[in-house]
Amino acid sequence: MADIVLDQVHKRYGSLTVVESMSLDIKDGEFVVFVGPSGCGKSTTLRMIAGLEDISGGRISIGGRDVTNLEPKDRNIAMVFQNYALYPHKSVYENLAFGMRMRKTPKAEIEQQVKWAAEMLGIENLLDRKPRQLSGGQMQRVSLGRALVRKPDAFLLDEPLSNLDAKLRVHMREELGLLHKRIGTSMVYVTHDQVEAMTLGDRIVVMHGGKAQQIGTPLEIYDSPANVFVAGFLGAPEMNFIDGKVCINEGKPCFRAADFEIALPEHRLSGQAVRQERAATLGIRPEHIRLGAAEAAATSSTGSKAAGDPIHIQGKVRLIEQMGAQTVLVCSTPAAQHLRVLCERLHDVAVAAPCTLSVQPDRIHLFSKETGESLLSP
Ligand SMILES: Nc1ncnc2c1ncn2[C@@H]1O[C@H](COP(=O)(O)OP(=O)(O)O)[C@@H](O)[C@H]1O
Numbered sequence: 001m002a003d004i005v006l007d008q009v010h011k012r013y014g015s016l017t018v019v020e021s022m023s024l025d026i027k028d029g030e031f032v033v034f035v036g037p038s039g040c041g042k043s044t045t046l047r048m049i050a051g052l053e054d055i056s057g058g059r060i061s062i063g064g065r066d067v068t069n070l071e072p073k074d075r076n077i078a079m080v081f082q083n084y085a086l087y088p089h090k091s092v093y094e095n096l097a098f099g100m101r102m103r104k105t106p107k108a109e110i111e112q113q114v115k116w117a118a119e120m121l122g123i124e125n126l127l128d129r130k131p132r133q134l135s136g137g138q139m140q141r142v143s144l145g146r147a148l149v150r151k152p153d154a155f156l157l158d159e160p161l162s163n164l165d166a167k168l169r170v171h172m173r174e175e176l177g178l179l180h181k182r183i184g185t186s187m188v189y190v191t192h193d194q195v196e197a198m199t200l201g202d203r204i205v206v207m208h209g210g211k212a213q214q215i216g217t218p219l220e221i222y223d224s225p226a227n228v229f230v231a232g233f234l235g236a237p238e239m240n241f242i243d244g245k246v247c248i249n250e251g252k253p254c255f256r257a258a259d260f261e262i263a264l265p266e267h268r269l270s271g272q273a274v275r276q277e278r279a280a281t282l283g284i285r286p287e288h289i290r291l292g293a294a295e296a297a298a299t300s301s302t303g304s305k306a307a308g309d310p311i312h313i314q315g316k317v318r319l320i321e322q323m324g325a326q327t328v329l330v331c332s333t334p335a336a337q338h339l340r341v342l343c344e345r346l347h348d349v350a351v352a353a354p355c356t357l358s359v360q361p362d363r364i365h366l367f368s369k370e371t372g373e374s375l376l377s378p
Pocket residue numbers: 013016018036037038039040041042043044045
């Protein structure tokens with residue numbers, strides 16, 4: 001087992017930079033997830049760690065050893081791909097044993113390793129089958145098993161669950177999490193799926209346009225996204241964004257939108273953020289908006305309020321999404337045409353009904369309209 005350190009790693013294809021200044025210290029045993037939209041440089045970064053891709057700048061070390069110029073086979077890491085990459089004419093047993101046979105591992109040891117991996121993954125009963133006789137989930141288990149028998153210092157997994165249907169994906173995700181707990185080997189996992197990132201990662205690296213936008217634990221990133229991109233990428237239903245401006249009202253900083261004003265937490269606001277009136281984007285997670293009661297509507301006011309008081313916004317229900325345990329309402333207000341509200345399950349709500357939405361000022365996010373960076377410290 002080993003730490004993996006990326007120091008200012010770059011990847012360029014001609015004049016095109018696809019990974020920029022990636023620095024990251026993956027601790028021994030850690031589960032790190034690279035997440036971001038398609039084309040943001042996740043696979044390239046993983047392939048550079050594996051040695052399958054030359055790096056254009058920077059250094060990579062594994063277990064204190066500089067591997068920047070080492071061949072993949074000399075890095076002692078195992079890679080698992082989305083497309084399984086199994087040998088179609090070999091049995092599951094032979095697929096698992098193949099790498100060890102190539103390395104001239106003694107027969108008894110091969111047998112023992114295959115048995116161990118098959119047990120770990122619950123595929124003991126499939127060892128005689130050929131890949132075409134396996135389901136997608138079973139093939140992905142075999143593909144994981146092939147990595148497992150190598151006893152690598154780290155596993156690199158590139159969208160390993162993306163070919164599975166939704167239900168199986170969740171099941172395999174849990175199995176992978178449990179497997180990591182059991183074997184304790186570092187895993188670096190690439191996905192475009194924010195739920196996989198949130199649920200599996202000890203830490204998440206959110207990538208966009210070849211750059212790490214934020215690195216942190218799932219909850220650090222969820223609670224304090226560094227910019228609009230990260231805020232919108234993690235979380236379902238997605239964070240709501242409302243355009244407006246930061247201004248001072250009666251000496252207090254506030255955010256003003258078309259139809260409401262909300263006090264800003266002064267102690268978390270950088271001085272620069274309020275030096276002058278400036279365009280900004282307010283971020284509110286759907287679970288931080290409450291469907292207000294009748295009395296909330298009665299006290300609603302557009303005037304400035306004390307910091308800490310919830311503010312009330314009048315809107316209209318546009319769409320009702322029942323999710324079983326919870327209900328998502330899509331509402332419109334003068335400042336936002338598409339405001340998502342995550343509620344406890346609701347039965348007595350109708351499309352086009354007027355609604356009062358209340359927002360707690362201490363739950364809001366605020367971003368610069370110009371740069372997208374967060375204007376509030378955690
Ligand atoms: N051989 C290549 N030549 C030029 N551009 C490439 C090459 N391989 C990948 N890219 C580009 O690098 C970017 C990152 O690709 P990739 O790491 O595969 O993204 P992701 O895995 O996040 O979807 C993409 O824009 C892709 O088109």
